Amino acid sequence: MIIFDLTRKYIIDSALVKRIKDFKRELKGYRFLARPANISEIDFLYSEFQKIFGNDLLNKTELKKIQNKNKHCVWLVCQEFKNRDISKRYKVIGFFEIFPVRKAYEKKLILNDEDGRTLRHKDVNGSSLHTQTKFYLGSIGVIHELNNTNNIFKAAVLKEFKEFIYNLNKDNPITLYARPVTQDGKRLIDRYHFKKTDTSCLTYDCVWVLDLKKETIKYREDGTLEF
Numbered sequence: 001m002i003i004f005d006l007t008r009k010y011i012i013d014s015a016l017v018k019r020i021k022d023f024k025r026e027l028k029g030y031r032f033l034a035r036p037a038n039i040s041e042i043d044f045l046y047s048e049f050q051k052i053f054g055n056d057l058l059n060k061t062e063l064k065k066i067q068n069k070n071k072h073c074v075w076l077v078c079q080e081f082k083n084r085d086i087s088k089r090y091k092v093i094g095f096f097e098i099f100p101v102r103k104a105y106e107k108k109l110i111l112n113d114e115d116g117r118t119l120r121h122k123d124v125n126g127s128s129l130h131t132q133t134k135f136y137l138g139s140i141g142v143i144h145e146l147n148n149t150n151n152i153f154k155a156a157v158l159k160e161f162k163e164f165i166y167n168l169n170k171d172n173p174i175t176l177y178a179r180p181v182t183q184d185g186k187r188l189i190d191r192y193h194f195k196k197t198d199t200s201c202l203t204y205d206c207v208w209v210l211d212l213k214k215e216t217i218k219y220r221e222d223g224t225l226e227f
Contacts, residue, residue, distance in 0.1 A: 030152060031080040032093070034160040036071045039064055045074065045095060051144040053181050058119055058138070065121035066099065072129045073099050074138075075164070077157045093146055094157035097138030098164065100125040106134050106177070109207050112198040115179040129168060137178040140188070162225045166217045176210045192227065 037045060046060045067074045077094040099116075101109070105123035108114035116138050125132055140161055142153045168174050178194060180186040181204060194208035217227045 030156065032077055032156040032160060033080060033090075034075045034077050034096075034164065037067060037074040037076045037095070039068055041076065041092075042067060042074070044092075045076070048095070048143050049139055052141055052147070053139065056117060056181075058117055062120055066119070066124050069121050069126045070100065070124055070129075073097060073124065075160075077160050079153075079156075092143060093153045094140075094142040094160075096140040096157065096161045096164070098129070099123075099136045099138060100127075100129055100132035101134050101136050101177070103134070105136075106175075109136065109177045110197050110209070112201055112207050115207050130171065132168075133172050133174050135168070135174060135176050137176055141184065159225075162217070162227050165212075165227065166219075166225055169212050169217045170215055173214045174212050176212070177207055178210075179207050180204060 042060065042064050046057075046063065049057055063074070074097050075095060076092050077096070078090040079093050081089055081091070099119060101119075102123055102125055105114065105119070116136055119136065119138075129135075140157065141147070142157055146153050165174075165176075176194070177197075178185070178189060180189050186203060189208050192210060194210045197207045197209050217225060220226050
């Protein structure tokens with residue numbers, strides 16, 4: 001279950017109850033959760049980004065400033081183990097980033113003048129994500145050493161990411177921006193029907209956009225998300 005804010009009540013609906021019941025069956029008995037990354041974990045995470053995406057990235061110092069401004073931008077997906085030692089109870093298996101952007105930066109995204117590599121902490125809103133409607137999707141994936149070992153980890157990261165988007169969309173219409181840099185990223189863009197902000201630009205040089213009306217993302221009868 002994704003935790004947004006420990007001070008905010010998490011509303012349990014019937015679909016979520018069913019999802020919890022089906023959790024063991026869907027992910028073969030594994031247990032996962034997503035939590036905000038600590039500033040001290042950004043160095044480790046950034047090294048994973050470099051292994052997977054190369055060096056043409058958002059500046060690491062700026063990423064730390066962004067996470068310090070809004071702790072709900074960079075998320076770690078963890079595998080949960082039954083262990084009394086809390087230090088051994090969770091293992092990071094993946095990550096995703098979602099940045100609530102200010103209007104001025106969104107205009108640059110629409111014009112394809114900026115993308116996530118140029119994002120600065122001044123471009124990000126510091127308030128709760130629940131009050132935001134415009135988001136730039138950053139990196140999403142599993143850590144490098146697990147990338148080719150078990151598809152269950154990719155499935156878990158995608159599941160947590162989709163639930164995150166669901167929680168944003170259930171109360172508000174939202175707009176998502178992204179720039180794919182890998183084939184996996186391009187597949188996600190295609191799968192969820194993002195459109196180019198500039199039809200003349202090349203796939204990997206273009207910002208893509210997806211508008212979602214309120215409650216576009218819904219739970220199916222089997223407890224999985226329709227997105």
